[in-house]
Amino acid sequence: MTPLLEVEDLWVRFPTRTGLFDAVRGVSFKLGRERLGIVGESGSGKSMTGRSILRLIRPPGQVTAAHIRLDGEDLMQHSEAQMRKVRGQRISMVMQDPKFSLNPVMSVGEQLIEAWRVHKKGSRAEARRRALDMLEAVSIRDPERVMRAHPHELSGGMGQRIMIAMMLIPDPELLIADEPTSALDVSVQAQVLQIMDRLVQDRGMGLIFISHDLNLVADFCDRVLIMYAGRVVETCAADKLHEAKHPYTRGLLNSLPRLDAPQKRLEVLRRDPAWAQAPSVRPS
Amino acid sequence: MSALFFDDVSVWFGEGRDRVDAVRHASFRVGHGESFGLVGESGSGKSTIMRALTGLAPDWSGRMAVNGNPVPRGRHRNRLFYKSVQMVFQDPYASLHPRQSVDQVLSETLHLHGFRDIEPRIVRLLDDVGLGPAFRFRYPHQLSGGQRQRVAIARALAPEPSILLLDEPTSALDVSVQAEILNLLTDLRAEHKLTFLMVSHDLAVVAHMCERIAVMQAGEIVEVMGVDEMRALTPAHSYTRKLLQASLGYTRG
Amino acid sequence: MTEMTGLRAWLLTDTPQSRGQARLASLYQGWLAFRRNPMAMFGLAILIALLAIGALAPWIAPHDPFYQDLTARLQPLGTPGHPLGTDSLGRDILSRLIYGSRITLYIVTLVALIAPLAGLIVGTVSGYLGGWVDMVLMRITDIFLAFPRLVLALAFVAALGAGIENAVLAIALTAWPPYARIARAETLTLRNADFISAVRLHGAGPIRIITRHIWPLCISSLIVRVTLDMAGIILAAAGLGFLGLGAQPPSPEWGAMISEGRRFILDHWWVATMPGLAIFTVSLAFNLLGDGLRDVLDPKGEK
Ligand SMILES: Nc1ncnc2c1ncn2[C@@H]1O[C@H](COP(=O)(O)OP(=O)(O)OP(=O)(O)O)[C@@H](O)[C@H]1O
Ligand SMILES: Nc1ncnc2c1ncn2[C@@H]1O[C@H](COP(=O)(O)OP(=O)(O)OP(=O)(O)O)[C@@H](O)[C@H]1O
Ligand SMILES: [Mg+2]
Ligand SMILES: [Mg+2]
Numbered sequence: 001m002t003p004l005l006e007v008e009d010l011w012v013r014f015p016t017r018t019g020l021f022d023a024v025r026g027v028s029f030k031l032g033r034e035r036l037g038i039v040g041e042s043g044s045g046k047s048m049t050g051r052s053i054l055r056l057i058r059p060p061g062q063v064t065a066a067h068i069r070l071d072g073e074d075l076m077q078h079s080e081a082q083m084r085k086v087r088g089q090r091i092s093m094v095m096q097d098p099k100f101s102l103n104p105v106m107s108v109g110e111q112l113i114e115a116w117r118v119h120k121k122g123s124r125a126e127a128r129r130r131a132l133d134m135l136e137a138v139s140i141r142d143p144e145r146v147m148r149a150h151p152h153e154l155s156g157g158m159g160q161r162i163m164i165a166m167m168l169i170p171d172p173e174l175l176i177a178d179e180p181t182s183a184l185d186v187s188v189q190a191q192v193l194q195i196m197d198r199l200v201q202d203r204g205m206g207l208i209f210i211s212h213d214l215n216l217v218a219d220f221c222d223r224v225l226i227m228y229a230g231r232v233v234e235t236c237a238a239d240k241l242h243e244a245k246h247p248y249t250r251g252l253l254n255s256l257p258r259l260d261a262p263q264k265r266l267e268v269l270r271r272d273p274a275w276a277q278a279p280s281v282r283p284s
Numbered sequence: 285m286s287a288l289f290f291d292d293v294s295v296w297f298g299e300g301r302d303r304v305d306a307v308r309h310a311s312f313r314v315g316h317g318e319s320f321g322l323v324g325e326s327g328s329g330k331s332t333i334m335r336a337l338t339g340l341a342p343d344w345s346g347r348m349a350v351n352g353n354p355v356p357r358g359r360h361r362n363r364l365f366y367k368s369v370q371m372v373f374q375d376p377y378a379s380l381h382p383r384q385s386v387d388q389v390l391s392e393t394l395h396l397h398g399f400r401d402i403e404p405r406i407v408r409l410l411d412d413v414g415l416g417p418a419f420r421f422r423y424p425h426q427l428s429g430g431q432r433q434r435v436a437i438a439r440a441l442a443p444e445p446s447i448l449l450l451d452e453p454t455s456a457l458d459v460s461v462q463a464e465i466l467n468l469l470t471d472l473r474a475e476h477k478l479t480f481l482m483v484s485h486d487l488a489v490v491a492h493m494c495e496r497i498a499v500m501q502a503g504e505i506v507e508v509m510g511v512d513e514m515r516a517l518t519p520a521h522s523y524t525r526k527l528l529q530a531s532l533g534y535t536r537g
Numbered sequence: 538m539t540e541m542t543g544l545r546a547w548l549l550t551d552t553p554q555s556r557g558q559a560r561l562a563s564l565y566q567g568w569l570a571f572r573r574n575p576m577a578m579f580g581l582a583i584l585i586a587l588l589a590i591g592a593l594a595p596w597i598a599p600h601d602p603f604y605q606d607l608t609a610r611l612q613p614l615g616t617p618g619h620p621l622g623t624d625s626l627g628r629d630i631l632s633r634l635i636y637g638s639r640i641t642l643y644i645v646t647l648v649a650l651i652a653p654l655a656g657l658i659v660g661t662v663s664g665y666l667g668g669w670v671d672m673v674l675m676r677i678t679d680i681f682l683a684f685p686r687l688v689l690a691l692a693f694v695a696a697l698g699a700g701i702e703n704a705v706l707a708i709a710l711t712a713w714p715p716y717a718r719i720a721r722a723e724t725l726t727l728r729n730a731d732f733i734s735a736v737r738l739h740g741a742g743p744i745r746i747i748t749r750h751i752w753p754l755c756i757s758s759l760i761v762r763v764t765l766d767m768a769g770i771i772l773a774a775a776g777l778g779f780l781g782l783g784a785q786p787p788s789p790e791w792g793a794m795i796s797e798g799r800r801f802i803l804d805h806w807w808v809a810t811m812p813g814l815a816i817f818t819v820s821l822a823f824n825l826l827g828d829g830l831r832d833v834l835d836p837k838g839e840k
Contacts (some may be wrong), residue, residue: 042429042458097377104726141327141502148302150364152289152729156374157326157485158454172439182455183374186530193534212458219534255463257492259531264469266492278435330641340734348827379731383753385559392749421559439735 002207005031005174006051008066012048012230015060023048024060025230026280031174033204036199037217038221041252041269046210046230047096049227050176053208055091069176079266083230088119089146092172094180096210101163103152103284108162109147119170134165139191156183164192174198174206182213193220214252218242226252229276286515287479287526288314288337293346295329295336304489306332307346308503309346319473319480323527330483331374334449338371350447367397370440375456376484378430380424385437387408387420388440393475397443406452409438420523430461433470439474450482454489466492487531491515499524570833577829584824591638601634602789611805622807624797630811633789637812640790641819644705644774645767651709653759654717661747661755663717664724674722681714687776688767694782700791702785708773712766716759723755757834764827768820775816791816792814 012024013210024045029036038046052063055075068075075086087093094099103111112131113124128147135143138161151159160183167175175196196218199205210215217224218241226234226249234246244250250268251280295307307329314320322330334343335346339359350369356402373379380389382391384498390409394402410420414433433453440448453469454462466489474478484490488499491511499521500509511520517528549566553559571577590597594639599618606627614622621630663674681689693707728751736746775792778784784790786797791812798809 029501039457041460042457055369062496095410097375105722120287142304145304153297155327155331159325170514183485185324185328186487187526187527189485190530214459216534252459255460257463257486257488258475259488259491263492265467268463268467269460338738340737361740363740366738369738371735371738373731373735375731379735381750381754382733385556387559392736396741397738408589421553423554423563436735439739443739450543 001032002069002072003032004071005048006067006069006200007031007053008064008068010049010052010068011063012044012045012057013062013064014053015062019036019061019233022230024052027225027227028282029208029225029229029232029235031208033200033206034223035200035209035221035238037221037224038208038210038215038227039212039217039224042144042229045230047178050178050208050210052203054087054091056087056093059131059224076094088172089170090172091174091176092167092170093176094167094178096178099209099267102159104151106150107147108151109153110149112162114164115166116169130169133164134168136163137195138162138165139188157185157188160184161192164195168195171203172205174208176208176210178199178210179212180209181216182211198283214241214256231280232283233275233278235281246275247272286313286349287316287318287351288320288481289325289347289349289352291334291343291347292334292336292347293333295332295341295344297341297343297350306341307336307344310505311507312505313347314479314481316481317473317477318496319482319494321494321497322481322483322500323485323487323490324498324506325502325523326485328500329503330500331451333414334371334481334483338369338493368445369447369449370443370445372433372436372440373455374452374453375418376429376436377456379436381423385423386410386427386438389435389439393439396487405442409442412438412441412472413438414464428461430457433457433461433465436470437465437468441532444476445446446477447479447481452483452485455485458487462489464495469493476509487514487528489511499527546646555788561740567833571829574829574832575718576825578830580822580825580827580829581764583818584826587638587642587652587819587822590635591642592636598629598635600632602628602633602786604628606607611808614807615785621811622805623830624808625801626683628787628809630794633794633834634791634812636817637791637794637815639791640701640788641771641774641783641816644701645770647705648709648712648770648774649763649767651705652712653716653763655709656713656718657752657759659713659721660717660720661751664721665728665743665747667728674717677744678714678717681711682718684711686711689778690773690777691782693775699782701784701788704774704777706776708770711773712770713767716762719758719762720755723758724751727751727754735748758778761827761831761834764823764830767823767827771816771820771823 001057008028010024010027011022014023027049027116031241038047038049048057051057051145053068057063065076070086070090078086082236099138108226109131112134113127116127116130131147140158140161146158153216160180164180177196179194196207198208209217209221218238221238224238224241225232229249234244234249236244242253254267255269257263257266290313291311292421293307293310295305297304310333314355324335331508332341336344337355339361340509341357350365387406391402394405399405406420407417410417415431415434419431427435440511454465457465472478480493491514494511496508496510496515498505500522507519507524509519512520519525521526547558548562550562553562609627610625612619615768616622619629622716623629659674659678663671688713690707693710694703696705733746733750736750774783775795778790779791779796780795784793786793787815794812795809802809
């Protein structure tokens with residue numbers, strides 16, 4: 001069976017004043033109908049990897065790859081018009097910053113209704129009903145009021161959940177979620193994760209879950225890529241993440257505060273320039 | 285006398301059918317030099333409590349006091365208030381003016397508080413938050429999320445406040461930077477004898493930073509517990525139990 | 538990349554050492570981005586040429602723009618001594634165009650100073666304060682927006698009396714409402730931003746917040762808008778001149794020149810066409826410049 005997504009030798013480069021900057025360097029991976037976590041520190045190229053699958057890198061940024069295949073079709077060969085069909089219909093992405101992704105002068109309800117009607121030709125009343133259902137699905141209290149609210153009237157976590165609701169409208173084959181739960185409390189987070197989980201289990205959706213929460217990724221995902229300076233430095237089964245060997249991964253794990261063991265000071269990651277030099281690891 | 289005192293505080297937004305009772309009858313106090321945590325459901329009013337205290341959410345009832353001085357109604361606070369209470373916002377990407385360099389941000393802040401010796405103070409503030417002088421003339425787009433959050437902390441420290449309100453100071457940052465910022469806050473607290481009121485949805489972070497923790501749900505404080513109870517997973521309220529349970533890890537359902 | 542010279546390296550450093558250097562460096566980087574757009578550079582070149590022509594008019598104009606030679610009326614293009622011909626009173630068209638550039642620049646500068654500034658003040662105050670202030674100011678703006686631009690300008694000029702200053706005033710009065718709208722919309726998205734809350738927590742009052750924190754973020758979109766509107770402003774001034782309500786004869790204002798030339802448009806087409814071409818060129822230049830500035834000032838604005 002062909003995997004849902006195959007990425008081979010992906011590079012993202014930005015021209016800067018001092019030459020080309022490689023934000024992503026030779027990343028390759030395959031994704032089935034499963035949950036793939038991408039973790040790594042800030043600036044390691046997680047978001048750029050996600051965005052380049054949708055070919056959403058703005059010029060002057062450049063994306064090159066041997067291929068990015070979705071169900072066997074090479075997205076790199078697609079025209080911009082074909083890509084527009086893929087985006088939203090077949091692949092959805094929850095962007096990292098909900099505040100910037102929502103329109104500040106339009107009410108949440110209008111935005112949800114519009115998003116629904118773009119994908120499913122239906123009446124306004126139907127769209128409205130579905131929008132309310134979606135808000136309820138992401139455990140928003142008082143959805144009627146939230147429909148009328150503008151983005152600045154929402155708490156940080158509510159904005160994030162609305163983004164997720166919006167991305168799930170078109171029933172995508174692949175969902176790329178860029179830090180979708182960073183502003184949610186643990187119990188709401190669990191509910192949101194359950195929604196995604198069901199989509200993977202029942203509908204066979206593929207999920208790329210970008211996060212800096214290592215514990216969460218270890219519990220929630222099937223496999224994990226660990227990125228550093230644009231490369232994949234290590235890859236492992238998610239439940240083996242806590243046994244990871246790479247000193248970078250160990251450093252990240254050790255800098256987490258723990259509920260069960262009080263510490264005076266948290267450990268801070270010490271970076272080794274050699275990590276950035278080694279070539280990307282290919283997941284099996 | 286406590287550093288922060290909240291008695292039967294309710295906060296609401298809007299009116300008529302759009303009225304939201306974001307906080308209902310919240311009462312708690314934070315002692316001098318204490319670090320107090322607020323956790324709870326997303327949208328339960330944690331940020332709102334801080335915003336009401338600082339005048340960013342003007343409609344509230346009940347009583348609030350800072351160092352024994354009652355907090356007035358409305359949006360306005362006096363100089364003394366702004367000098368003693370400062371806030372660090374949730375999103376480091378939204379809390380710095382995009383067209384102002386670090387230097388402009390800090391010098392304007394110092395100027396607003398009537399300091400004369402602005403130059404040496406900027407140097408000291410940057411040093412306090414672990415940013416070298418190289419960062420002084422950078423613009424926000426030239427800083428990483430962690431560096432921005434340090435600038436936001438430097439700005440909050442500028443008037444030498446005794447109370448710092450921290451609204452999820454690390455939720456937008458990765459774990460290695462989170463460790464740096466939390467260490468920084470611990471050091472600053474010891475050095476300047478600060479009082480913290482801190483919101484976080486990461487229970488391990490709150491446990492690391494705070495001595496007492498209030499749990500909020502749907503606008504109400506359902507429980508105030510000590511950190512040891514929390515670590516021992518022996519809360520009194522069922523919602524807190526649920527929260528702690530969820531924090532132990534995602535279980536596939 | 539070629540070897541960096543000292544000045545270039547100083548301007549492009551990631552670690553400026555002083556306020557001045559930081560400011561210059563960000564200006565220089567804007568310039569570098571602007572320079573990459575050839576069409577915008579072309580527009581800029583035309584406008585610089587226009588400035589130079591206006592400044593050097595007495596030296597480069599071959600004739601006195603007011604000198605009438607009734608024996609040499611309506612000479613065609615390419616007449617010796619009159620490369621662009623002469624008009625119905627025998628005045629040299631090239632010289633009149635050269636002197637006319639001063640009037641165009643004068644109008645453009647005044648309108649570009651008054652209208653966006655008025656719009657900026659009204660829009661940001663209205664957006665930031667909200668409530669009844671917003672209601673009142675926006676109703677006034679709506680009233681202005683409800684009338685067609687030229688009709689309103691005509692009404693103003695009719696009330697104030699014909700003349701170049703009054704024409705400028707009339708155009709400025711009709712041009713500000715769209716700027717107020719833009720500024721208000723931007724302010725509405727900014728006023729709840731965390732960085733505005735943060736300065737409020739340091740005791741900054743509304744005047745300080747509006748002028749120091751909100752204006753700098755609105756100004757770039759206004760500058761772009763003004764440059765793009767500039768063509769319309771020049772045309773409005775020309776239109777008023779054409780209707781005899783702007784610059785008065787014998788002033789060599791381009792619109793007034795077209796108006797004079799229209800009587801001979803069939804037999805002596807160049808008399809009206811040459812000033813028309815001048816207006817077209819300058820308008821185009823402003824449009825190109827505006828496009829280039831938009832890319833530099835708000836790169837995420839389009840597409
Ligand atoms: N327009 C750009 N020009 C130059 N470099 C850029 C640009 N956009 C992003 N980068 C760089 O690309 C690198 C990867 O960025 P990316 O957003 O993928 O990081 P990330 O892993 O998602 O980090 P975070 O956890 O902070 O979101 C960063 O070092 C960033 O500075
Ligand atoms: N300006 C506003 N206008 C109207 N309602 C608001 C406003 N700000 C907040 N609210 C509402 O108040 C409630 C509490 O919001 P608040 O931001 O305090 O939540 P929170 O506990 O900080 O949540 P999170 O953890 O998601 O940040 C929410 O229902 C929100 O919609
Ligand atoms: Mg990212
Ligand atoms: Mg909040």
